[in-house]
Amino acid sequence: DGGITQSPKYLFRKEGQNVTLSCEQNLNHDAMYWYRQDPGQGLRLIYYSQIVNDFQKGDIAEGYSVSREKKESFPLTVTSAQKNPTAFYLCASSVGETTHEQFFGPGTRLTVL
Amino acid sequence: GQSLEQPSEVTAVEGAIVQINCTYQTSGFYGLSWYQQHDGGAPTFLSYNALDGLEETGRFSSFLSRSDSYGYLLLQELQMKDSASYFCAVRGPSGGSYIPTFGRGTSLIVHP
Numbered sequence: 001d002g003g004i005t006q007s008p009k010y011l012f013r014k015e016g017q018n019v020t021l022s023c024e025q026n027l028n029h030d031a032m033y034w035y036r037q038d039p040g041q042g043l044r045l046i047y048y049s050q051i052v053n054d055f056q057k058g059d060i061a062e063g064y065s066v067s068r069e070k071k072e073s074f075p076l077t078v079t080s081a082q083k084n085p086t087a088f089y090l091c092a093s094s095v096g097e098t099t100h101e102q103f104f105g106p107g108t109r110l111t112v113l
Numbered sequence: 114g115q116s117l118e119q120p121s122e123v124t125a126v127e128g129a130i131v132q133i134n135c136t137y138q139t140s141g142f143y144g145l146s147w148y149q150q151h152d153g154g155a156p157t158f159l160s161y162n163a164l165d166g167l168e169e170t171g172r173f174s175s176f177l178s179r180s181d182s183y184g185y186l187l188l189q190e191l192q193m194k195d196s197a198s199y200f201c202a203v204r205g206p207s208g209g210s211y212i213p214t215f216g217r218g219t220s221l222i223v224h225p
Binding site: 048102107 | 117143144148153154155156157158161163200204208210211212213216217218
């Protein structure tokens with residue numbers, strides 16, 4: 001089955017630690033995205049990538065980093081510089097950057113203690 | 114940049130019809146999309162409008178008026194399982210790319 005996987009579903013970390021969230025897709029999509037969702041809020045774009053070895057900052061990139069070494073993978077690192085990292089993180093992909101339909105993974109709920 | 118406005122909450126009874134409105138501001142318009150998200154779940158794509166008018170998909174329809182920068186999602190024959198958050202989204206130009214922007218979402222509560 002084609003789709004997007006994110007792991008783990010729940011993640012706990014101590015304040016000051018970096019943590020990497022996994023995102024893998026087997027849809028052969030070129031574009032991938034990371035969003036942050038806080039309670040009662042919409043999805044805010046952190047980073048996006050249109051093609052392998054290329055990515056751009058979204059609206060709230062500070063304190064986050066990404067890599068896109070393979071088409072299928074787009075991991076997100078939440079660094080200690082992110083002031084309020086506790087949130088629900090969603091990864092998505094689309095056929096291309098102008099394609100309207102995005103496919104989302106199940107999300108990772110990160111709690112920083 | 115882009116911004117979208119939609120109501121924070123809408124309530125309705127089972128079997129009724131409900132409309133969720135969305136107004137947007139964007140420097141370049143490449144279509145309005147709608148997504149559904151159940152509590153704790155992933156958003157799923159519902160519909161897309163690039164041109165003015167109504168698009169129908171089963172019980173769900175979506176409307177767009179580009180001149181008014183306005184769209185809505187219409188849900189008919191409401192069912193309990195339709196209780197969820199609904200987000201409108203647009204793609205707009207940013208630094209040579211076309212990045213998506215989502216509204217804050219409308220929580221739909223369906224009562225028996």
